[in-house]
Amino acid sequence: MVGLRVDGAWVEFPVPRGRRGAAHGHVGGQIDVERGVVTALGDVSLELREGDRLGLMGHNGAGKTTMLRLLAGAYPPTRGRITIIGRVSTLFNTTPGLNFDGTGRENLVSCALHLGLSRRQIKAKLDEIIDFAELGEYIDMPVRIYSAGMMTRLGFSIATAVEPEILLLDEGLATGDAQFARKAERRMKDLMSRASILVIASHSETMLANLCNRCLLLEHGRIIADGRPDTLIDNYRRSVVQLARESDPEGLHRAYVLATDMARLGEMPPLDLEEQGLRYALQINPDDQMMWQRYVQVISAQGRQVDQATEIRMILACLAVDSSRADLIHRLRALHRSGLDEMPSDLGERVNAVLAHIESARAG
Template sequence: MARLTLENAWVEFPVSLRRMGAARASYTGGQIDAGRSVVTALRDISFELREGDRLGLMGHNGAGKTTMLRLLAGAYPPTRGRCISVGSISTLFNTTPGLNMDGTGRENLIICGLHLGLRRQEIISKMDEIIDFAELGNYIDLPVRIYSAGMMTRLGFSIATCVQPEILLLDEGLATGDARFTQKAEGKIKDLIARSSILVVASHSETMLANMCGRCLLLEHGRVISDGPAKTLFESYRKSVIESARADDSDGLQRAYALGMDMLSRGEKPPLDLEEQGLRYALGIHPDDAMMLQRYVNVLSEQGKSVPPEIETRMILSLLTRNPSRLDLKDRLRAILASSAADLPEDVRASAVAASGMEDAAQGRG
């Protein structure tokens, strides 16, 4: 019977802090202990998983999800507490363990398979199946140093998923190559999950966790702050994402965008406060996108929030680009310039003056 148990487990990394300046608050990463010169990546974690359990790990980047997977895999020993596993463990967060760049693809099938715990005879018996799945053709007998990134990913993924796992540890960041191969890979992962006795998956995706897991842990700075059914933790996770995004944390803004897009892909309407932060992230990349600017203004208005002059000005400018004859928009630009010109960046102010016709009027008076 497969089993995974953590008992008051800690993971700490010794670091040199001589070059570290004054302590600052961080929205990501583990806890820095300057007195002991260590970073605590995981702190006092306890749980038990038995046959049939499906556990999701949620949290911001740097919360400890990947460290948790590596602790469970045995890559990191606990610095305190215990990690007990019963059953074979397979990992899907590094598809090329033990890769030898000078070896051929076929030779690396054996090397990487041995790293994954397979016996040589098992690898040889699966060789044709793995080669067919990787779709490398004659390249399988050439050195992997000449492979493209996509070819190397296909080779590694094909090896990593040929195992028969009892305990499967999965990171959603696992790369699977080009779009066509990705479709094939998704089917392989689903089959692998179905055959595993215990699953632990780290993900930002509510869809993935809701579909796969009956239980989740919400991590923050290496601590478990919530433990329970996946659906009950989603709201807590959203709130933590929104709070970090409001504090202008770049990771929080990106996660707000990812969460909003994930909900839209399921046909769900994101909460306005989550959509607001996701749009802030998107507008940071595409600051003059007319549709996003209009939606951002609407989202703020629906929440009863004031619209920053710069945002409204950018929206009007984008609309005038498509329809320069709208006098109502030009009038509004003049009103913004009269009341809030000092709040606008120089380039936006100059564009607003030109688009509103104030520049022409000034020249006419001159």
């Protein structure tokens, strides 16, 4: 019987002298100035049984990695307790304690022992691991001469040789070049299917929805929601978009992080989420031509009218890249004739300056 239970667990770290008093921003846990600690995880309780597939959701710094390390035993709870029945296997990185002076074969044995395999298991899997790593004669050479890709292949091959009962997985696990990544993906799917219990931290909504039967949403080290992946994902996304629409700074930042993470993973962000993510990004890079064009496209795609100020800002960003665009100059003049009274004064001044510069250049 395999199982995992967490009862009221806390993970707290002391705050170095001179750094107390700063409240958390977009990331990180709660700072207790009086006690001089940062609460990375607070009052966490959960129970997992055989067959459970748990996804950990939340923005960067929400506590996902700390939760994995708590379950792995790397961070003992400062309060509360954890009860584990079964062998825990962790996949947090692809270089699990490599000794750069040792050979690939020597590292294979020492790292596999570190991951909990017995010498008998290592002997039985040795040829399979070596073949999978595709290192050829380099397996008997010092790891210090390996390229980054070779080290990744060796580490991944060792790390995924475990026989998992309770598998803790960080989605950020590197898998090397594209050809090896395809093989690694198949191996990861097989590994996850063989685990009795899986806990995975991921920014990919698609991955969590496909793999998990339950998700936890973390925020500043606390569980704020627990439920089915599809329901939790939809509710979280709606709450982020709503906060961003209200111009809440943290809501805008989360919309940006969520949208960019989805795009990085090859997923298309929903239009309402992408819109708010672009609003945040344009605060950082207010003259980015491509972002302004995409922002206008996203608004139009939702069946909404693009307001005058937004259109003007897009045109100005485009003209800054190519001032010869006659179509944009014509449109800017039309908007100028319609009156600038309803626009912010600084934007009106910019329009006047650009049009004056264009006229001056033509006259010259």
